[in-house]
Amino acid sequence: MAYVKHWANEEKLNATEKQKLARDGLKIFEDIPRYAKEGFEAIPKEEWPMFKWAGLYLQRPKEDGYFMMRVCVPSGILNYEQAVALAKISRDYGRGIFDVTTRQAVQFHWLRIEEIPDIFERLKKVGLSTAGACGDIARNITGNPLAGIDPAETMDTAPIVEEVFRFFQHNEDFSNLPRKYKMSISANVHNAAHAEINCLSFVPAVKTIDGEEVLGFHVKVGGGLSAKPYLAQTLNVFVRPEQVKEVAVAVTTIFRDYGYRIKRHRARLKFLVADWGAEKFTEKLLEYTGPLPEKGKELTREWNAGYFYGVHRQKQPGLNYIGFNVPVGRLTAEEVLELARISKKYGTGEIRNCNSQNIILPNIPDEHVEALLAEEIFQERFRIDPPQFTAFSVSCTGIEYCNLAIVETKERMRRLAEYLDEHVSVDVPLRLHMVGCPNSCGQRQIADIGLQGIKMRTADKRMVEAFEIYVGGTLDHGGEFNQKLKGKVDAQILGPVLKELITYFKEQKEQGESFYDFVQRVGTEPLQEELTRILDEITAPAS
Amino acid sequence: MYLYRFEVTLEDGVVPVIIVAENDDRAFGQVDVELEKHFLSVPDVEEITLHEKKRIGKGCGFVLQPASE
Ligand code: SF4
Numbered sequence: 066m067a068y069v070k071h072w073a074n075e076e077k078l079n080a081t082e083k084q085k086l087a088r089d090g091l092k093i094f095e096d097i098p099r100y101a102k103e104g105f106e107a108i109p110k111e112e113w114p115m116f117k118w119a120g121l122y123l124q125r126p127k128e129d130g131y132f133m134m135r136v137c138v139p140s141g142i143l144n145y146e147q148a149v150a151l152a153k154i155s156r157d158y159g160r161g162i163f164d165v166t167t168r169q170a171v172q173f174h175w176l177r178i179e180e181i182p183d184i185f186e187r188l189k190k191v192g193l194s195t196a197g198a199c200g201d202i203a204r205n206i207t208g209n210p211l212a213g214i215d216p217a218e219t220m221d222t223a224p225i226v227e228e229v230f231r232f233f234q235h236n237e238d239f240s241n242l243p244r245k246y247k248m249s250i251s252a253n254v255h256n257a258a259h260a261e262i263n264c265l266s267f268v269p270a271v272k273t274i275d276g277e278e279v280l281g282f283h284v285k286v287g288g289g290l291s292a293k294p295y296l297a298q299t300l301n302v303f304v305r306p307e308q309v310k311e312v313a314v315a316v317t318t319i320f321r322d323y324g325y326r327i328k329r330h331r332a333r334l335k336f337l338v339a340d341w342g343a344e345k346f347t348e349k350l351l352e353y354t355g356p357l358p359e360k361g362k363e364l365t366r367e368w369n370a371g372y373f374y375g376v377h378r379q380k381q382p383g384l385n386y387i388g389f390n391v392p393v394g395r396l397t398a399e400e401v402l403e404l405a406r407i408s409k410k411y412g413t414g415e416i417r418n419c420n421s422q423n424i425i426l427p428n429i430p431d432e433h434v435e436a437l438l439a440e441e442i443f444q445e446r447f448r449i450d451p452p453q454f455t456a457f458s459v460s461c462t463g464i465e466y467c468n469l470a471i472v473e474t475k476e477r478m479r480r481l482a483e484y485l486d487e488h489v490s491v492d493v494p495l496r497l498h499m500v501g502c503p504n505s506c507g508q509r510q511i512a513d514i515g516l517q518g519i520k521m522r523t524a525d526k527r528m529v530e531a532f533e534i535y536v537g538g539t540l541d542h543g544g545e546f547n548q549k550l551k552g553k554v555d556a557q558i559l560g561p562v563l564k565e566l567i568t569y570f571k572e573q574k575e576q577g578e579s580f581y582d583f584v585q586r587v588g589t590e591p592l593q594e595e596l597t598r599i600l601d602e603i604t605a606p607a608s
Numbered sequence: 609m610y611l612y613r614f615e616v617t618l619e620d621g622v623v624p625v626i627i628v629a630e631n632d633d634r635a636f637g638q639v640d641v642e643l644e645k646h647f648l649s650v651p652d653v654e655e656i657t658l659h660e661k662k663r664i665g666k667g668c669g670f671v672l673q674p675a676s677e
Binding site: 468469471502503519520521522523524528531553 | 632636652653654655656657658659660661662663
């Protein structure tokens, strides 16, 4: 070890910290071949949490011994061989389930310990890995899914992401962080990587240095949603592209050495940043990096929320990228194989994952676009022009896999979006996010309209699933969380209530005005009055 | 077992109620019991709402904000 764990003698360390001190999380990789031979029963219960460092979680009920596996995909970019290898793992071992995550990674379910060594072998052959996909370690680095082909990027960040990702992979100097640690590096001017909700993010910026305009990055630290959401703060530094790794290492070192380890619930970087503030954090950073220029001008323009539907020109003349909707981020192994085949037939075979859980097929020459779009898989299932509400709806896992869910979400959100698509249309995208409890797996706080589940028993003893409505969230202009409206909406009338509320917005808004801008202009009061009126008017149909 | 956070709407306001129970149904039932124990004469309950639950490990709890309407 090249560093001293100065916290090792701290008496009040939490139990997880003690376990991490006794044995580094990454060491679990050494044990997996043996456990695979001996079977699930051979794994001591205390070892279960350490599997996270290998990207493995036990599904519920844990005793059944099925693992969920997350594979890192830096910037979400998969080449043909990688896409095929992942699809085949899902087909051969994972009951054909292939999930794209909100951090551009890929997730499998239903894996047995006996199968893990072969899966690791297959991943290694194509340059993929699960190290750091979970656990108190630098996680999959998210970035611009259009890196290298994006007319709206200030530079190609794929090589930078790759360099930083490779540095932290299997690096035992950084595998014992106080808590999970999320990084994003993107030069897309539409904030495709959701900078403000990462622990550390690099965003596009420019600065005139010695009379020369230099393109580089600003640095934001301390963002994160979870139960207690914070938006990242910008440090007063300007970072040249070649310095990104050095700054990432410095910030991560600060987190490792100064982050809180006594109370696990205050261990995320956001708590340290909240205590120190941006100024003190900048000073500390400069101690590690030496002098850096002060901030320049940030180049981020309006936020695209990670959506890229449709056929778009790449910065390479004659080539296009095509963005498809993947309903709730879930594909089958066969579908991924088909997408890879199509991508190779018409382009270079790449598939790119978005943090909106959708996919992009890049490098399609002009003359092949039409033939590609005529492929059967794009007629129904994966659309470039999904209906408006289906296109921009997000849901957390909900009651299917989550014990904390108070109401059903995923299927309900799908149906709700379908209902709204049939009954109302607006001239701007409206992002609807549904969550089944106050946690934020479905990023409720940054939605235009956030829906949070509750369960009610009414005076006449009816049990009712219901929702509270939040309005006006965004990551534009540095970000703002949405605000709660008073009133609880019975899930059975959620569709009609939202239809009315959205119709009100449609009638009152100015042309092209986004929902966020509308809330900023008029405040939440008119929406509150309207919701109260709608709720008074509509009564739940008898169940 | 889970720790549950409820809000109970009475005629004259909203009160938070915290319950330990093994599932949602039992938790709702326990709210009735706790209300009966707490009030000499139980006021009219307009609505009981479950907002959050947490798995009970070695320790867990809730911070109660002033109840929302
Ligand atoms: S938001 Fe709540 S209900 Fe939804 S997946 Fe997360 S913990 Fe579960």
